[in-house]
Amino acid sequence: MTELYKRISQEKAKEMFETSDKYIILDVRTKEEYKEGHIKDAINIPNEDIFDDDILNEELDMPIFVYCRSGHRSLQASAKLALLGYTNIYEFGGINTWKYEIIK
Numbered sequence: 766m767t768e769l770y771k772r773i774s775q776e777k778a779k780e781m782f783e784t785s786d787k788y789i790i791l792d793v794r795t796k797e798e799y800k801e802g803h804i805k806d807a808i809n810i811p812n813e814d815i816f817d818d819d820i821l822n823e824e825l826d827m828p829i830f831v832y833c834r835s836g837h838r839s840l841q842a843s844a845k846l847a848l849l850g851y852t853n854i855y856e857f858g859g860i861n862t863w864k865y866e867i868i869k
Contacts, residue, residue: 769847
C-alpha cells in the first residue's frame with residue numbers, strides 16, 4: 766500500500782519552503798485561530814471544510830504542506846486531501862512547536 770501523505774519534520778518543511786517557489790502551505794485550524802497567528806504565506810481552510818468542491822483549485826500534484834495547532838487536525842486533513850486525489854501532501858504537525866516566523 767502506498768502512503769497517502771508524508772509526515773515530515775518542521776525543519777524539513779522550512780527547508781523545502783526555501784528551496785521551492787511553487788507549493789501551498791495549508792493551515793487547517795479555524796478562521797479565529799488563523800487570525801491569531803499563522804505561518805507566512807499560509808492559506809486557511811479549516812479541516813471541517815476540506816471536502817468542499819474545488820477547495821484548493823490547484824493541480825493535484827502541487828506540493829501541499831499541512832499544519833494545524835498541535836498536529837491532530839493536520840493528519841485528518843492530509844488524509845482527506847489524499848482522498849480528493851492530491852498526491853504530493855506533506856504533514857508537518859502543529860504551529861505550537863513552529864520555531865520560525867509567525868505572522869500576526
